[in-house]
Each structure stands twice: as structure tokens, then as C-alpha cells.
Amino acid sequence: MNEDPETLARCFGVERISTGPLEPSYNVAPTDEVYAVAEHEGVRRLGVLRWGLIPHWADSRKGRPNINARAETVAERPAFRDSFRRRRCIVPASGFYEWGSAAAGRQPYYITMADRSLMAFAGIWASWKDPETRRWIRSCAIITTRANEALAAIHTRMPVILPPQHLDLWLDRDVRAPEAVETLLAPLPADRIACRPVSTLVNNVRNNLPENITPLTGALPAAGGPPSLLP
DNA sequence: CCAGACGTTGTT
DNA sequence: GTCTGG
DNA sequence: CCAGACGTTGTT
């Protein structure tokens, strides 16, 4: 993500900006801060959250952070259901990486909207008070669903990307019935996204470089790998 | 009753 | 905090 | 997700 808060506010109907700009990142890792849009006291607000949801009842931040929540179970899981009912958010992104599994090898791919617009990942958030520092940490998880046809060859899952017409309902805190918003958690149609192979530089989170998202040219996936998805 | 988990991904 | 397993 | 570690001693 390399957009300023004003741009994000304009794209997502944000009424109040509650954060300064984050450093551009081409390699967002779990525990990093990410921009997020949520409703607060009836106002749509842009702020930052830590990626990796810590439920309010956790007694330490140790252990693997909950970076994803499955769309199929998010409404029921104890670690997620309160957040799903009352604390939904969107996490803006220019794109995301996926690593081919099994037949697709270790090749990383960068996925964007086909029209290069910003993505709105469906997320949930929670507040947790760190007992050591006594400070509140607001954190989030990104909801995943089955991969669409464009990504199925390289991966079984993908983040839920909300189309603009669903943002109002998703962010409405007064909508508390799970079934009212569960229907929004579908894979984005394949023709809306573009998927390109990129350098393995991205494999190391210390490589936070613009080159991470540069499509490899003349380096198609190995034979037996996924079909070329370049437009 | 208390103790312990509470999640996803991917997997030769 | 809330649920499950023992 | 991937990369990188994977240990003990002694410690207010």
C-alpha cells in the first residue's frame, strides 16, 4: 500500500481521517500497522490497525496472530464472532501476494484489480489492553473465502474483496445479524482481478521494495504450473 | 468443578 | 469472555 | 505468508 490517507478517504467515503500517513509498504507482514476504515460513533473513519487480531480476552500477544478468518466460520468462532457482529472494517490494499502451493511451486504472484482500483478487504477488528504496557492495541484480521477461477490454479483461498456497493452495509454497526452480512463474503469474480508472477524478493519481509510488485517479464511459470494469467 | 483452548494455511 | 473436555 | 531458529546458565 502506497496511497496517502486523503486518497483513501476519497475512495472509501471516509468522513474523518484519524491517522497520519503510513510508510509505503510493498511487503506488509503480520503485526504491521495497516490502514483500516470503520464506523465510529456513526462516522466513517480512517485509522490504523495492527494486522493479526488479538481477541479482547487474550492474556498475552504471544502465539501466532490471527491474520485471517474464514468466511465460512467467522460468525461462529469464539475468537471472531463478537468482532464480526459489531466491529467490521475494511482494509484498503493496492493488491496482495499469493504463493503457489504444490504444483505451482514457490512462485509468488501479485494480484490487483483488473482496472487497478484499490481493493477493500473485508476485515474485523478488536481492542486488547496489553497488560505489560497498559496500552490499548487495536488489531484486525482479514476474511478469506475460496479462490475464484483466476486464482484456483495457484491457491485455494483468497481475501474477500468487497465491491463499492457493499461497503455501506458491511460497515454499518447496527447490522448485527450475521446472515445480513455473511452473503457479502463471496469471492470476487475472476474477470475483476489480474494476477502476475513477481520476483522471489518478496519472499523475505525485509525486502520492502517497489520491485516486489514488478511483473516478471519473459519468465512464465514452470511447465506444469498454472496457466499464464497475464492479460 | 477447573483447565485449557480459542486460528489459518498447507501438508511427502 | 465463553466453550469444551475431563 | 516465508525466513530462520532450533541452547543453557543464571537472573531482582
Place this chain on the structure above:
DNA sequence: GTCTGG
């Protein structure tokens, strides 16, 4: 192989 850190 499995866990932690980023």
C-alpha cells in the same frame, strides 16, 4: 519437523 518473528 515445528515454532517464532516479521
